[in-house]
Amino acid sequence: MQTHQYDVVIVGAGGAGMRAALESSTRVRTAVISKLYPTRSHTGAAQGGMCAALANVEEDNWEWHTFDTVKGGDYLVDQDAAEVMAKEAIDAVLDLEKMGLPFNRTPEGKIDQRRFGGHTRNHGEAAVRRSCYAADRTGHMILQTLYQQCVKNDVEFFNEFYVLDLLVDHDLAAGHVPDGEEVNVSGVVAYELATGEIHVFRAKSVVLATGGAGKIFKTTSNAHTLTGDGMALAYRRGIPLEDMEFFQFHPTGLAGLGILLSEAARGEGGILRNAQGERFMERYAPTIKDLAPRDIVARSMANEVREGRGAGPNKDYVLLDLTHLEPAHIDAKLPDITEFARTYLGVEPYTEPVPVYPTAHYAMGGVPTNIEGEVLRNSTDVIRGLYAAGEVACVSVHGSNRLGTNSLLDINVFGKRAGISAAQYAAGAQWVDIPENPAATVEAELETIRTRGDGERVADIRRALQETMDANAQVFRTEESLEQALSDLKALRKRFAAVSVQDKSRTFNTDLLEAVELGFLLDIAETVVVGALNRKESRGGHFREDYPDRDDKSYMQHTMAYRRPLAAKGHRLWGSDSDGDRKGSFAHTTVFDDYQVVLGSKPVTVTRYQPMERKY
Amino acid sequence: MTATLDATPEVGAVPSFEVTLKVMRYLPSDDGSTPVPHWDEFRVQAHGTDRVLDALHKVKWEQDGSLTFRRSCAHGVCGSDAMRINGRNRLACKTLLKDLDPSKPITVEPIKGLPVVKDLVVDMEPFFASYREIMPFLVTTGTEPTKERRQSAEQRERFDDTTKCILCAACTSSCPVFWTDGQYFGPAAIVNAHRFIFDSRDEGGAQRLEILNDKEGVWRCRTTFNCTEACPRGIEITKAIQEVKRAMITRAF
Numbered sequence: 074m075q076t077h078q079y080d081v082v083i084v085g086a087g088g089a090g091m092r093a094a095l096e097s098s099t100r101v102r103t104a105v106i107s108k109l110y111p112t113r114s115h116t117g118a119a120q121g122g123m124c125a126a127l128a129n130v131e132e133d134n135w136e137w138h139t140f141d142t143v144k145g146g147d148y149l150v151d152q153d154a155a156e157v158m159a160k161e162a163i164d165a166v167l168d169l170e171k172m173g174l175p176f177n178r179t180p181e182g183k184i185d186q187r188r189f190g191g192h193t194r195n196h197g198e199a200a201v202r203r204s205c206y207a208a209d210r211t212g213h214m215i216l217q218t219l220y221q222q223c224v225k226n227d228v229e230f231f232n233e234f235y236v237l238d239l240l241v242d243h244d245l246a247a248g249h250v251p252d253g254e255e256v257n258v259s260g261v262v263a264y265e266l267a268t269g270e271i272h273v274f275r276a277k278s279v280v281l282a283t284g285g286a287g288k289i290f291k292t293t294s295n296a297h298t299l300t301g302d303g304m305a306l307a308y309r310r311g312i313p314l315e316d317m318e319f320f321q322f323h324p325t326g327l328a329g330l331g332i333l334l335s336e337a338a339r340g341e342g343g344i345l346r347n348a349q350g351e352r353f354m355e356r357y358a359p360t361i362k363d364l365a366p367r368d369i370v371a372r373s374m375a376n377e378v379r380e381g382r383g384a385g386p387n388k389d390y391v392l393l394d395l396t397h398l399e400p401a402h403i404d405a406k407l408p409d410i411t412e413f414a415r416t417y418l419g420v421e422p423y424t425e426p427v428p429v430y431p432t433a434h435y436a437m438g439g440v441p442t443n444i445e446g447e448v449l450r451n452s453t454d455v456i457r458g459l460y461a462a463g464e465v466a467c468v469s470v471h472g473s474n475r476l477g478t479n480s481l482l483d484i485n486v487f488g489k490r491a492g493i494s495a496a497q498y499a500a501g502a503q504w505v506d507i508p509e510n511p512a513a514t515v516e517a518e519l520e521t522i523r524t525r526g527d528g529e530r531v532a533d534i535r536r537a538l539q540e541t542m543d544a545n546a547q548v549f550r551t552e553e554s555l556e557q558a559l560s561d562l563k564a565l566r567k568r569f570a571a572v573s574v575q576d577k578s579r580t581f582n583t584d585l586l587e588a589v590e591l592g593f594l595l596d597i598a599e600t601v602v603v604g605a606l607n608r609k610e611s612r613g614g615h616f617r618e619d620y621p622d623r624d625d626k627s628y629m630q631h632t633m634a635y636r637r638p639l640a641a642k643g644h645r646l647w648g649s650d651s652d653g654d655r656k657g658s659f660a661h662t663t664v665f666d667d668y669q670v671v672l673g674s675k676p677v678t679v680t681r682y683q684p685m686e687r688k689y
Numbered sequence: 690m691t692a693t694l695d696a697t698p699e700v701g702a703v704p705s706f707e708v709t710l711k712v713m714r715y716l717p718s719d720d721g722s723t724p725v726p727h728w729d730e731f732r733v734q735a736h737g738t739d740r741v742l743d744a745l746h747k748v749k750w751e752q753d754g755s756l757t758f759r760r761s762c763a764h765g766v767c768g769s770d771a772m773r774i775n776g777r778n779r780l781a782c783k784t785l786l787k788d789l790d791p792s793k794p795i796t797v798e799p800i801k802g803l804p805v806v807k808d809l810v811v812d813m814e815p816f817f818a819s820y821r822e823i824m825p826f827l828v829t830t831g832t833e834p835t836k837e838r839r840q841s842a843e844q845r846e847r848f849d850d851t852t853k854c855i856l857c858a859a860c861t862s863s864c865p866v867f868w869t870d871g872q873y874f875g876p877a878a879i880v881n882a883h884r885f886i887f888d889s890r891d892e893g894g895a896q897r898l899e900i901l902n903d904k905e906g907v908w909r910c911r912t913t914f915n916c917t918e919a920c921p922r923g924i925e926i927t928k929a930i931q932e933v934k935r936a937m938i939t940r941a942f
Contacts, residue, residue: 110813112856113759113767170837173827173890175845175852182839207852213766214852221826267806296761330738332764413764416783417738532750575754580717581807584754 074271074512079104080499082261082276083492084236084303087114088212088484089463090282091219091228093492097280098228100496104274106231106263108298108586111220115284115296116484119212120335120410122204123169123481124192125162129183130202135159137195138203140682142479145191145366146437146472147613147623148684149316149631149677154444154468156680158479158486165485166205174218176207177406187406188340191366191476197689200340200364204478209335209409215481231263234272235586237515238262238306239279240507241459245311245450245652246636246668256450258458259505261306262515266586269579271512277502278458278495281307281440281448282488285464288590289598290433290547291539294326294333298590303465305593307440308600312450312459313633313652315467315675316438317597318604319614321475322548324370326432328390330417334410334429336477339363341406344394345374346426347382353391358689365689368474368614371431375548378430385428392426431548437475437614438604439467441633441675446491451633451652452675458498458505462491469631472677473613522588528573531588534565538591538598541565546602551619555606562599563665569595599663600634603670607661608632625684627658630674637671639664705736708791710744713798715805716755726805729753730794735786741774741797742781745809758809765921768857772809773798778859778919800862802871815871816858819878823900827885828893844889851884851929853922860916860926872905876916876926879907883929886942898937907934 081097083090086107097103107114126133138159143150170176170184177185186202194201207214223230240260243250250256260275283303287295308314324345325334339345345363347353357373358365365373374391383389395403395411400423403411411422420427440461441449446468448459463484470483538561545558569592576584610624611617635652653671654660661672710731717724733747742760749756758781759769765783772781774797775789781797789795803811854877861867861875882901886894901907907930916926936942 109761109767109769110817110856113761113769115762115767117855118762118764118766167837171827171829171833173885173888175848175888176837178840178842178845180842182841182844184837210853213855217852217854224821225824225826296767297763298761409766416785417764530750531754576757578717578755579719581757581810583757584749 074273076273076275077104078275080276081278081280081495082106082274083280083282084261085282085284085465086111086230087282087284087463088116088215088219088481089488089491090280091223092485092488093280093282093462093495094228095219095222095226096489096492097496098226101499103496104229104231106234106236106261106274108233108235108302110232111223111230112216114216115299117213117216118294118296118333119215119481120209120333121189121337121340122187122206122211122478123166123215123485124189124203124478125166125205125482126159126203127163127166127184127186127205129179130186132194133201133203135162137193137201138162140196141192142470142476143472143682144197144687145476146474147687148629148682149469149472149612151469151678152680152682153678154470157444158470158482161486162482165482165489169215169218169485172218172222174207174214176205187337188364189477190336190339190364190370192478193361197360200361204340206337208405209337209407212481233266234263235266235589236261236263236302236306237589239310240511241310241456242505246309247311247638252451252454256456257505258456259507260511262512264515264519266581269582271516273507273511275504275507277499277504278460280446280491280495281461281465282463283465285436286594286597287433289538289542289594289601291543292326292331293433294323294331295433300590300593301597302590302593303461304439305596307448308596308636311636312448312456313441313635313673314438314600315441315631315633316469316473316604317436317600317634318608318632319437319473320433320601321367321435321437321614322371322431323434324367324374324431325393325429327413327417328385328428328430331432332413332417333432333434334393334413334427335407336367338393338395338407338410341402342398345370346392346394347377348384348388349382353377353382361689366474366476369689371548372616374431390428390430393429394426395422396424396426435475435480436464437467437471437473439465442466442468444468444490445494446487447494451673458502460491460495462487473615519585519589522572522574523577523582523585525573528571529568531572531574531584531591534568534572535591535594537561538565538594542598546605548616550605550615550617552606555602558602559606559663562595562602566595566665599670603663603672604632604634607659607672629677629684630659631677632659633673633675635671635673636668639667639669705734706791708733708735708744708786709794710748711794711796712756712808714808717807735791737787739786740782741784741786741795742770744786745781745797757807766855768855771800771857771859771862773800778863780857780859780921783921800858802862802868803858813858816861816875816877819874820856820881823874823878823882824893824897825881825885827888827891828896829890830892838890840889847889848884848887850924851880853924854880854884855922857921859919859921863915863919865913865915866909866911870905870909873909874901874906876930879930879933880924880926883933886933886936894942898933901933902937907937
């Protein structure tokens with residue numbers, strides 16, 4: 074075992090992690106720990122752009138952007154955070170340009186902008202050109218540019234190191250910690266993939282920037298490596314996860330494969346059609362049609378298929394039609410996604426419509442933070458020294474449905490903020506003692522799995538998990554389907570207790586790591602399903618067929634999911650503590666074999682915009 | 690959307706078929722003894738749109754969990770899974786099995802010229818070290834403008850091709866010069882130098898050209914075009930290298 078000491082440790086080297094690192098590393102001693110080489114991170118797969126009200130091509134302002142974000146999120150957005158993001162978006166884009174990002178340009182040489190779903194002029198009048206972009210490779214350019222700057226600034230990376238535990242001085246999942254009691258982070262425990270060695274990183278501040286958890290679903294645009302690690306690490310220490318039931322299904326995944334085709338395809342004029350060739354979005358969103366927010370488009374597509382108007386031999390997808398666009402325009406603006414259609418489905422988008430179907434894309438929920446990136450342990454108290462940014466976090470700028478391009482914005486704005494906050498805190502903070510034998514839990518868990526004889530295969534459990542999530546917790550949900558998912562998850566958790574791997578070596582043992590990641594996926598799936606069961610309304614990305622309307626009276630609150638010990642083990646569930654609601658719509662407890670999931674609520678911050686009916 | 694063996698194939702798909710993967714194995718043991726590289730063969734059932742990566746996953750998940758390779762995005766943008774497939778460098782996630790003549794065994798080996806760690810995993814550090822040496826970041830002087838730097842669409846187009854690089858190493862590890870001389874910067878590093886040398890906003894071109902004028906720099910390129918053929922992003926790498934050579938002579942860029 075090796076021990077390291079840094080002022081700030083950043084976990085994850087995608088957009089949020091590297092943006093944080095650029096701030097933190099110039100201020101205090103900083104390490105970035107990443108399970109991948111930084112340029113492999115999934116920020117690189119983002120395509121369409123990053124919105125900012127630069128007004129380079131038409132009138133725009135950040136207030137309109139704030140409104141669109143709030144409305145797009147079906148009013149579950151914390152409006153103070155959305156305002157920060159929309160305002161700081163402008164500098165975030167200019168910062169990237171100054172770092173060298175090769176944006177597409179206007180004839181005058183300014184950063185070009187294009188239309189994107191849900192982004193409108195003057196509070197919904199018409200689509201506005203707000204998305205700054207580099208062809209359909211904007212995420213790739215952001216990831217490369219941030220990595221280039223990290224190289225320039227000599228940022229210290231630990232690549233292919235898996236963080237497997239978060240060290241805190243009070244484990245909130247293990248026992249009772251009263252309100253007001255100070256809880257401090259003290260570091261992380263990591264596993265070096267190349268050697269199998271354990272490393273303890275002592276730190277004054279830890280920034281979680283591990284990205285999303287799309288692999289809880291079978292059909293997903295997410296990378297194999299997006300297994301919710303950071304969310305699960307926090308959750309296992311009793312830190313709540315916020316709004317996990319809100320998962321975004323991107324309308325245009327390549328049918329059957331889930332590979333993302335950017336919304337920019339529709340921003341550039343692409344049209345969705347059913348088997349009859351009808352532009353069906355005209356019925357669902359008469360004003361902005363194909364450029365309605367993703368939850369609405371995804372549901373509309375699923376509905377077309379359900380009502381028998383799907384295309385293809387099994388009538389199980391719809392068509393994305395680009396055939397009316399000039400090939401030269403397609404090549405200039407959408408080169409990558411059209412190549413995906415050719416490579417993976419053998420479809421030529423110049424002349425044939427592309428089969429598409431919704432694909433699990435983005436977790437709106439995550440580790441709760443305030444606008445400084447500080448992680449909350451209930452509605453108000455922070456964990457000292459712990460920060461989160463990007464998809465792992467819930468700040469909450471996306472509410473119940475994220476607008477396209479706002480994720481690349483989120484990682485830049487809040488990655489920067491978290492990096493600055495973490496460094497400033499570390500500069501003034503004392504070292505917190507790390508626990509005795511800090512790596513004991515991780516070592517025991519890894520050794521148990523690695524040395525276990527015949528047992529359950531990782532791939533079998535994972536497939537069963539993904540299948541039940543796709544079948545029961547996807548675009549359409551009901552009490553019945555979610556109860557089925559919950560009971561499946563409980564059964565899978567029992568099977569996971571007997572999981573074993575075939576690779577018994579210590580060198581580059583990805584078999585072992587896949588088992589660990591499966592544990593994270595099971596944790597995340599449980600928070601999604603429990604939150605979805607409790608939320609008896611439909612809002613944004615969460616659609617309950619048995620409760621098809623939004624219910625602001627009962628549910629205009631964030632869901633907080635806390636893992637707590639079973640009551641028998643002494644957790645004072647309904648004392649004065651603010652973790653978990655004792656009454657109201659969020660009073661809900663789900664008992665698992667070794668722990669319980671206790672739900673609570675957190676108020677939504679409303680500043681300028683009172684909830685209205687959401688129509689497009 | 691659940692695909693099963695008997696399901697009607699998706700549009701553009703071909704029916705399921707069996708393939709044999711012949712994989713170069715290298716499995717270090719914990720006692721430190723030197724492993725013997727050897728071929729292992731696996732039979733897998735594949736579907737119409739399956740890629741080599743899907744077949745490798747099937748082996749790992751259903752037959753032999755110790756089979757080791759890197760992967761992440763699985764659609765050709767992260768650059769994790771460059772490997773030598775039927776003797777050619779490609780991304781496993783972008784190579785469809787049906788395009789490879791599935792009637793013969795498909796050989797899969799690690800990319801060449803970098804030390805093998807385990808099976809298809811190589812040590813990428815020497816590759817990234819070359820990349821870092823060419824100053825792969827925008828160099829500017831003077832005060833920053835308050836708004837964006839202006840750049841015309843033509844100026845932006847000038848270096849578009851080389852911005853596509855995903856650092857997968859398919860090019861560098863296909864280069865015979867790199868195989869015999871690991872000190873050579875290699876195509877990927879030159880591609881990334883090109884990306885900045887021809888960016889109208891950059892002022893570090895002269896320094897980068899100086900670095901690449903080294904005996905291990907661009908002059909080692911023998912114009913074999915292996916790199917261009919290997920690039921999964923379709924970058925015209927040999928052309929980019931030629932442009933860097935020309936810039937070095939003419940000092941015009």
